[in-house]
Amino acid sequence: MFLINNPFAILSETVSPIFMQSFVILMIALVVIGTLVDIIHKKNVKYFFENAKKAKLSATKKLTTSERIGVISKTIISDIATTSELGAGKRRVAHVLGMYGTILFWVGSVIMIFCYSNQSSNTPSFWPIIWHVGAIMTVVGGGWFWFFLRVDVYSEAQPWYRIIKADLFVLALIASSLFGLIWSYLQSMNLGDRWDDKVFLVLYIVANLVLFGGVYWSKFAHMFYKPGAAIQKNLAEADGSRDNLPPEADAPKQFGLGITRENPKHY
Numbered sequence: 158m159f160l161i162n163n164p165f166a167i168l169s170e171t172v173s174p175i176f177m178q179s180f181v182i183l184m185i186a187l188v189v190i191g192t193l194v195d196i197i198h199k200k201n202v203k204y205f206f207e208n209a210k211k212a213k214l215s216a217t218k219k220l221t222t223s224e225r226i227g228v229i230s231k232t233i234i235s236d237i238a239t240t241s242e243l244g245a246g247k248r249r250v251a252h253v254l255g256m257y258g259t260i261l262f263w264v265g266s267v268i269m270i271f272c273y274s275n276q277s278s279n280t281p282s283f284w285p286i287i288w289h290v291g292a293i294m295t296v297v298g299g300g301w302f303w304f305f306l307r308v309d310v311y312s313e314a315q316p317w318y319r320i321i322k323a324d325l326f327v328l329a330l331i332a333s334s335l336f337g338l339i340w341s342y343l344q345s346m347n348l349g350d351r352w353d354d355k356v357f358l359v360l361y362i363v364a365n366l367v368l369f370g371g372v373y374w375s376k377f378a379h380m381f382y383k384p385g386a387a388i389q390k391n392l393a394e395a396d397g398s399r400d401n402l403p404p405e406a407d408a409p410k411q412f413g414l415g416i417t418r419e420n421p422k423h424y
């Protein structure tokens with residue numbers, strides 16, 4: 158069963174583990190550089206802190222350290238760990254599938270490449286299973302989102318095959334997991350001198366270069382920005398500053414009968 162095979166240990170028969178480890182370090186460096194350049198170019202983090210400082214002036218309550226810790230812990234458990242921003246429904250389930258799938262896939266890759274990538278390595282089956290299951294979850298969650306739920310298709314009636322720059326992240330993410338899975342499967346079949354698994358190994362490498370090298374142009378960095386923004390939003394709600402937005406109206410919700418005719422999906 159290929160799910161319990163460590164593909165990197167098999168690869169080490171032809172590629173040195175040092176090469177694989179250097180590749181992972183290069184990918185991490187690309188993420189750091191891409192995010193920093195993005196921050197410098199967009200000035201989003203500067204704006205974020207200036208805005209937070211400005212909002213603090215209208216706070217109606219000074220939060221104690223334990224209150225702050227409480228708000229931050231709740232944000233981590235709900236907003237970040239379950240992407241509560243996406244509300245109840247398909248969008249949130251698809252995101253949670255893809256997010257945890259990716260985390261499992263990446264953690265599995267790092268552990269297998271750094272700890273078990275020698276020909277003599279005896280990899281506990283736990284890690285290859287984590288890696289393969291993570292890849293499958295990412296393909297299912299990402300594919301569900303891209304084919305059916307992304308706004309262009311879901312709300313704007315664009316055909317599913319229309320590809321724009323905003324799709325760079327999700328498509329590279331799906332591609333790296335999908336090509337990784339196919340490569341691992343073909344490699345485990347021991348096809349000898351045949352080229353099949355090598356083609357998918359090259360595609361897997363290219364997908365990773367696009368995913369990690371494209372941080373500046375893609376939505377990759379949202380996984381760092383979103384948690385920061387969620388913590389700030391919840392702290393601003395708790396201290397009464399509400400990011401300088403007016404409080405919710407204390408009045409009955411009367412929107413007329415039309416409001417129930419269609420679910421909100423026009424963003």
Ligand code: HEM
Binds near residue numbers: 257308327330379380
């Ligand atoms: C490993 C971490 C994560 C991965 C792999 C991931 C993956 C994705 C993908 C593939 C998309 C679709 C992008 C597109 O519009 O094309 C997306 C969108 C989104 N993500 Fe994440 N994400 C991660 C972390 C997070 C976190 C921590 C949050 C919030 C705290 C978050 C909130 C969102 C939101 C609000 C959207 C927009 C969804 C929509 O348009 O329906 N993500 N994410």
